[in-house]
Amino acid sequence: MRLKAQGELTRGPDFRLLADLDVDVDGVAALVGASGAGKSSLLRLISGFEPHATVTVEVDGERWQAADRTGSAVPAHRRAVGTVFQESRLFPHCTARGNLEFAGRSRRPGVKLAFDEVVHVLDLEPLLGQYPHELSGGQRQRVALGRTLLAPAKLWLFDEPMSALDPASRREIAPYLYDLCRRHAVPIVYVSHSLPEVLAIADQVWIASAGSVTAVDSLPAFSTALDHPLMSDDQAGAVIACRFKSFDARYGLSELVFADAPLFVPGDLSAVGGPILLHIPARDVSLSTTAIDQVSILNRVAGTVDAIVQDGEAALVRVGCGEQSLLARVTRRSVDELRLEPGTRVLALIKSVAVRTTAELGPQP
């Protein structure tokens, strides 16, 4: 789906959002940025809740509103966009079933899921007869999620929908959502404050900062950009795409190829088709300027330092390895002792990797 949002939204003297998006949305686009950067406002623009904004919104060539306000904006209820809000926004006078059935009445175009399927997968059966005030926060959000899935849509907007859920329900629902997105070809724009969440679900990343939404990155490019707002997270680190080579049953290790170097990863990944995405936390990457032979760390990749930024008491070093990059978090003292600077040849020692298996998540672009 082609999504275009270009123009300026002002609300009062203090808020201004510059949108300059013209992107193909496929799969999950994570929208990240500090609070007040305009993430929710962008979603409101797309949904049709800012019909008077001087912003052009187009979806697949269909103009929903024009920056010069020519013609009238397509009203929110006719836009094939479903939104899951931060708050559940369930209708208090309806039971969970009533809320779900409310969504099924619309005849606008778009993908619409079967009632029974949604109820089954989100485990809503026991909640159907209850009113919103009788449900827990997580249960309410689960019903709200189901309600959105039941209204016809070509695009789903998730405005931090998991923030009210406990970690267990989050883990349970996220893969289901992702799977849905693939099977029904409904792209999702997903606002998130959590780097692990972004790393787990995103195919592309949009960054909102200082009132503008522009940058659109692939996940590997986003994960090694040193200036984005989630970089100070403990989980910061490169996402790299590797190729499967072989599985060694003796040690239970898969051998992958990354930038011409072998990487050994626990488990049999032979069944994964296409590139395998690995997340390598920067804190688990050490750097050496000399070749080391006798060390327990299996994964060593040669590369060239291309950027260094200070990160509190430590430093984040980006190492270019062929077309891709790794991130390493090292002490500032190490930077000085190893005389690291852009252009220095280094060996990256990787202590741990997390596989983002693409098999259950669908093909990567």
Add this chain to the structure above:
Amino acid sequence: MSVAEDILLSAWVTGLLALTTTAVLLLVSPPLAWWIAQTRSRWRPLVEAFVALPLVLPPTVLGFYLLLALAPGGPFGAIAQALGGAPLAFTFTGLVIGSIIYSLPFVTGPLSAAYRTTDGQLLEAAASLGASPTTRFLRLVLPLHRKALVAAGVLGFAHTVGEFGIVLMIGGNIPGETRVLSIALFDRVEMLDYAGAHAIAALLLAFAVIVLTFTYRWLRT
């Protein structure tokens, strides 16, 4: 006609008038109140003023203009005659029209006050689910404020039962047709029949107290 017969017949006319008026108002007022509550039209203050007129004008003023409009030579009276009906002045139908106008603010006012408190986030959620403005009104706003609707209906009914000035101007005093309780009371006092007046006054007072008490109690539950 005995006092008891007079009271019974007048009570019947009064009840029928109040029921008819309330039924019409419950159809007309909710959309009007919703329009007033959420429109940004520059005509809103004018519409609100017209709805609120009966609150401030003496009923006789409204009654006088209605009498002119409903009389055989007046615009509404002429229309009614052209359609093959009788002129509306001094008929039950004319009384219903007057009562609707007179009780409109008592139904529309509380409703639009209630509708103004509608959670905008819920309306947005409904729109995002594909609900048109009409669907949002019928399936969200109306049921969310169903208590306000009942309360407004009761208020409209009770107020119609208690009206006097307009009826006096346009209804006249035809037993079984336009003679309502408040007129019957006035008549009894004029005839110095204080016993009959007491009966009617006490009936109206008891009705008002009981209805209002039960309504307020129900609103709290």
